[in-house]
Amino acid sequence: MIELVHVEKTYQADLATPFTAVDDVSLSIAAGKLTVLKGPSGSGKTTLLTLIGCMARPTSGRIHLHGLPEDTLPELKEGDALEITSLPERFLTAIRRRTFGFIFQQFNLIRGISVLENVMLPTYPTGEDHQRVEASAIQRLEALGLARHLRAPVDRLSGGEAQRVAIARALINDPLVIIADEPTAHLDSKLSEDFMELMGQFKSSGKTLLITSHDPIVYGSPLADRVVEMRDGRIVKGS
């Protein structure tokens, strides 16, 4: 599904204090599996996610995406691998939207608007039919036990609820890959276990899951097919 070849990310490369956050990482992430990235703080996990998720470009190296649907980009053929590091910004956005669903560490919900609107937000620029999107957003939120909070502003939600809203939002464009950055950092162990159970459901529905964590509930879970350990920007175990 995702293949990284000698990927390196150096921040402030043009300044006197360059910092290599991801150093020569080669890794291949299997489709339909749950991969956990673990490692101490500052080891480059988040940075690696932003590279995979087309949010930032690596300084060097290649990232290939396999098995994208044909309509992701014009002129993409079934079975082609897409090398994303050299694509223009516009295409990266399209890939990001169609392929990845992000669950951020801080949830990153937009304050002041309703739960429902937050979930629908990623679809606005695609010009999809409003009613249809709304119906599917409501359905997802109900499945996540948020039926009572559809119209509530997100500011009032508890941490666990906010995270489930973020999950619903990540799913609204029906992505192939779900990327979660430290998803359990703000949750107690009961909620963390609920979260993993949910991830299990997504896995069995065929999604590819990529999660960073230093929480044993995550990397120790029987659902985790593979645990990759990072340190100082390099993979030290599990590749």
Added chain:
Amino acid sequence: MRAPIQRYRNILDFALSSLLRRKGRNLALICVYTLVIFVIASLIFFVQALKREARELLIQAPDMVVQRMVAGRHDPIPTIQAEAIRAIRGVEAVQPRLWGYYYDPVFGGNLTVMAASDQELAVDSVWVGRGVARSMRVNEGDLISLRGYGGQPILFAVQKILPEASELVSSDLVLMSEKDVRALFNFPEGLATDLAVTAGNPRELATIAAKIVELFPDTRPIMKTEILRTYEAIFDWRGGLMVVVLGSAILAFIIFAWDKATGLSAEERKEIGILKSIGWESSDVLLLKFWEGAVVSLTAFLSGVLLAYVHVFFFSASLFEHALKGWSVLFPRYRLVPALDAYQLTVLFFLTVLPYTAATLVPIWRAATVDPDAAMRS
């Protein structure tokens, strides 16, 4: 794959809900913005309307008016002088005019009483302007009572109310027969208020004026072009004042808009990052902010213009009364006839709505083009 219209609608919807989200800030913004537009538009409407009135006034004015001066003051002129003036070469017609001001103590205003030049008007009947009809509360067929020179009341039948081509010209007018004017004011026979002179060739007016002064050194000929120049000068002076006021208002507004619009709060910056990280393109974010700016500025523009319209044409620019007292001396209290200048409104639109919207977009442009990974760390 994309449905463009739906995209615009979705983003507009979100822009509206974003504006509501920051209700306080945006309301304050719209209020100040509306106020600026209101002041500027009021000035524009006001000057425009006055210019129109003056134009009307002058269209009806004769080429030249001859007054007699006694001790530097305007005095009745003997009608026999009309004969002598008519004999001057180039003069086409001379018409003695009989008019005066009548102070109405009940309504506290001046009326212009004028003898109708044609003989249509029967004795004891009058035509009145709209302003007169309004303040005296009379309709066609009613009677009005004016106090004669000796204090005795004189009754007149209102035969007609003058059409409202321009209120300023005819609003305070009372037309009656020459005989009635003389009776009302005790104006001696053989004298007129002034003489209206028409020349066959307007270019000869200066020569004619010189001849008149030669013939009657105690008269003063006033040419329409001179009146025109005086008005123009007044308007230009006022207009110049307007330009200064307008200019400073717009400048203040631009500074205000720049300040308001360019200050992108940390919260907004973060939101842009979030939007980009969930799949919005820079162009989508720009469209969103464009809608927000456009909604704010259009709302303010329309309400400002509307308020100004009501202010000037329904309340006679009452807020400017103090600042522009000169006008109320020139033109006593009238309701101005609505005159809209599309050109000036367009200019106003481009001077306010465009810079504001542009000013909102500048910082967003910078923020929207950053990498979305910023959203991952905040």
